[in-house]
Amino acid sequence: xxxxxxxxxxxxxxxxxxxxxxxxxxxxxxxxxxxxxxxxxxxxxxxxxxxxxxxxxxxxxxxxxxxxxxxxxxxxxxxxxxxxxxxxxxxxxxxxxxxxxxxxxxxxxxxxxxxxxxxxxxxxxxxxxxxxxxxxxxxxxxxxxxxxxxxxxxxxxxxxxxxxxxxxxxxxxxxxxxxxxxxxxxxxxxxxxxxxxxxxxxxxxxxxxxxxxxxxxxxxxxxxxxxxxxxxxxxxxxxxxxxxxxxxxxxxxxxxxxxxxxxxxxxxxxxxxxxxxxxxxxxxxxxxxxxxxxxxxxxxxxxxxxxxxxxxxxxxxxxxxxxxxxxxxxxxxxxxxxxxxxxxxxxxxxxxxxxxxxxxxxxxxxxxxxxxxxxxxxxxxxxxxxxxxxxxxxxxxxxxxxxxxxxxxxxxxxxxxxxxxxxxxxxxxxxxxxxxxxxxxxxxxxxxxxxxxxxxxxxxxxxxx
Numbered sequence: 001x002x003x004x005x006x007x008x009x010x011x012x013x014x015x016x017x018x019x020x021x022x023x024x025x026x027x028x029x030x031x032x033x034x035x036x037x038x039x040x041x042x043x044x045x046x047x048x049x050x051x052x053x054x055x056x057x058x059x060x061x062x063x064x065x066x067x068x069x070x071x072x073x074x075x076x077x078x079x080x081x082x083x084x085x086x087x088x089x090x091x092x093x094x095x096x097x098x099x100x101x102x103x104x105x106x107x108x109x110x111x112x113x114x115x116x117x118x119x120x121x122x123x124x125x126x127x128x129x130x131x132x133x134x135x136x137x138x139x140x141x142x143x144x145x146x147x148x149x150x151x152x153x154x155x156x157x158x159x160x161x162x163x164x165x166x167x168x169x170x171x172x173x174x175x176x177x178x179x180x181x182x183x184x185x186x187x188x189x190x191x192x193x194x195x196x197x198x199x200x201x202x203x204x205x206x207x208x209x210x211x212x213x214x215x216x217x218x219x220x221x222x223x224x225x226x227x228x229x230x231x232x233x234x235x236x237x238x239x240x241x242x243x244x245x246x247x248x249x250x251x252x253x254x255x256x257x258x259x260x261x262x263x264x265x266x267x268x269x270x271x272x273x274x275x276x277x278x279x280x281x282x283x284x285x286x287x288x289x290x291x292x293x294x295x296x297x298x299x300x301x302x303x304x305x306x307x308x309x310x311x312x313x314x315x316x317x318x319x320x321x322x323x324x325x326x327x328x329x330x331x332x333x334x335x336x337x338x339x340x341x342x343x344x345x346x347x348x349x350x351x352x353x354x355x356x357x358x359x360x361x362x363x364x365x366x367x368x369x370x371x372x373x374x375x376x377x378x379x380x381x382x383x384x385x386x387x388x389x390x391x392x393x394x395x396x397x398x399x400x401x402x403x404x405x406x407x408x409x410x411x412x413x414x415x416x417x418x419x420x421x422x423x424x425x426x427x428x429x430x431x432x433x434x435x436x437x438x439x440x441x442x443x444x445x446x447x448x449x450x451x452x453x454x455x456x457x458x459x460x461x462x463x464x465x
Contacts, residue, residue: 072136077401340378347371
């Protein structure tokens with residue numbers, strides 16, 4: 001390429017491969033939804049076998065992948081720095097594949113069909129935790145990979161596609177689970193059907209792993225490891241030879257900085273990354289995603305209506321994630337985050353008021369949709385965009401790992417406390433999430449820098465000030 005025109009075909013191609021990691025993130029976290037009752041039946045998680053602890057064991061089995069997600073988030077920085085972004089994603093794809101096959105057939109390799117059911121339960125949970133480690137790695141490294149490959153003026157849009165892939169992965173697995181069980185007897189679902197749900201993920205994981213061998217390592221990682229020639233070659237392929245030399249020179253300026261400790265640029269940048277992650281969860285989105293049918297039933301809708309309204313929410317989530325994708329590089333990160341927080345606050349305060357007044361109906365659905373749409377056009381994708389780009393090159397791997405680990409811990413805390421809060425007061429619960437939405441407005445307004453149009457190398461200059 002002789003000009004400075006962006007090779008959009010190439011950059012879109014590598015982005016699509018990377019977003020398969022996001023799709024697997026969504027797929028792996030949502031696949032359990034169709035297997036909740038079959039797992040309880042297959043592993044005999046009832047009072048007759050486990051007494052009062054049955055509910056605890058069932059809940060732990062359903063959520064065991066979150067342990068792996070936290071571990072994967074914590075180690076993602078070490079992997080990204082030591083092995084590179086591409087190799088780390090290949091490792092994640094292998095973990096996804098092992099988890100998919102092992103979760104579907106926990107007796108395979110080490111055990112057999114006559115193995116004690118409690119031993120198989122332990123084996124199943126180990127495989128789910130392995131998949132969770134893959135999710136934790138992918139959640140940190142996929143946005144990092146895309147951000148380090150993307151030109152500055154379309155970076156927000158490209159990283160936002162990863163969030164679209166996460167939501168799309170969830171939607172895909174809902175349909176996969178539905179078609180697996182459609183028209184089948186409950187006995188077959190409880191013995192074989194749930195296995196196919198987990199096994200279905202192996203095809204996506206294998207495709208992701210194979211395609212990763214066709215994409216390059218990021219030029220930022222190559223330059224940080226003194227492989228300038230290869231870095232220049234990839235930058236030229238993306239940006240054209242003239243612009244590539246300029247970008248490489250800027251990268252080399254940051255490479256020569258003397259220290260690479262995570263606090264090289266002070267506490268503020270790290271705290272902002274952590275708070276972005278915590279607020280993304282503290283506003284209550286995963287409560288709405290995980291417990292949507294339960295919420296609708298609790299608000300007075302029947303089983304069928306609750307599932308129907310959950311599908312409506314899924315479609316709304318997809319559409320408003322697209323809104324973020326096509327506006328984030330035009331309007332900037334901060335305005336969209338603030339607008340989204342305002343919408344979420346309105347939604348949650350209204351739902352809390354309706355619950356207090358015991359008004360149940362279409363109005364409740366409308367405000368849940370307003371809340372969900374506001375999140376999907378703002379905090380859903382843009383939190384990942386900012387986490388992938390605000391950290392300077394020399395600390396990016398370690399800093400993103402800390403932010404992502406904080407996000408998974410916050411996810412676990414918010415999701416696990418919802419049933420207890422709901423039992424205490426449903427009105428208080430929604431108002432609490434509304435208050436968190438208001439606090440997120442103040443946080444973004446006062447602390448978060450605008451990164452629209454800035455190169456990743458500009459981040460070093462920004463935080464030095």
